[in-house]
Amino acid sequence: MTIEDAFELINREFESDDGLDLLFRMSADIEVERLENFLKALALLQEHYTGRDLMEKDIAYKLFSYYTTLSASAGHWKVSRPEGLTVQTVSAIYIAISGIFSTQ
Numbered sequence: 001m002t003i004e005d006a007f008e009l010i011n012r013e014f015e016s017d018d019g020l021d022l023l024f025r026m027s028a029d030i031e032v033e034r035l036e037n038f039l040k041a042l043a044l045l046q047e048h049y050t051g052r053d054l055m056e057k058d059i060a061y062k063l064f065s066y067y068t069t070l071s072a073s074a075g076h077w078k079v080s081r082p083e084g085l086t087v088q089t090v091s092a093i094y095i096a097i098s099g100i101f102s103t104q
Contacts, residue, residue, distance in 0.1 A: 001037070001040050001041065001044060002044075003044050003045075003047075003048050005041070005044075006040070006041035006042075006044040006045055006048075007041075007045075007059070009037060009038065009041045010041055010042075010045070010059065010062055010063070011062070013038060014062045014065065014066070020034070020035075020038060020066065021062075021065055021066055021069055023082075024066065024069045024070040024073050025069050025072075025073060026073075027073045027076065027077065027081075027082050028082055029082045029083035029084055030082060030083070030084040030085060031084060032084050032089075034084075035084055035085070035089055035093075038093070039089075039092055039093065039096060042093070042096035042097060042099075042100065043096060045059070045063075045100050046096065046099045046100045049100055055100075055101075060101075063097050063100060063101070064097075066093070066097060067093075067094065067097045067098075070090065070093060070094070071094070074090055
C-alpha cells in the first residue's frame, strides 16, 4: 500500500454508504481483513505526517470522526461487541489515530 492508497482508503471508508465510519456508528460487524487494511493505512499516515507542521483539514476531520464515532459506539457494547472489533483491534485504531495527531 502506498500513501496515495492510504489516503484513498481513508476517504472511501469515510464517504461510502457502507464505509467504516458508518459501520462504527451502527456497531455493525466488520471483516477482519478490512480492519487490518484500515490499520495499515493509518500506519502509513502516521509515517507520512511525522515531523510535518500541518495536516490537511479534511483528513484531520475524518480521522477525528473515526475516533469519536468508534469511541461513542464502543460505550454501548455492554453485552456483546460487533464481529471484528475486538478489544485489541479497537485499541489499535485508537492508538494509531492518536499517533497520527501526536506526530505534529
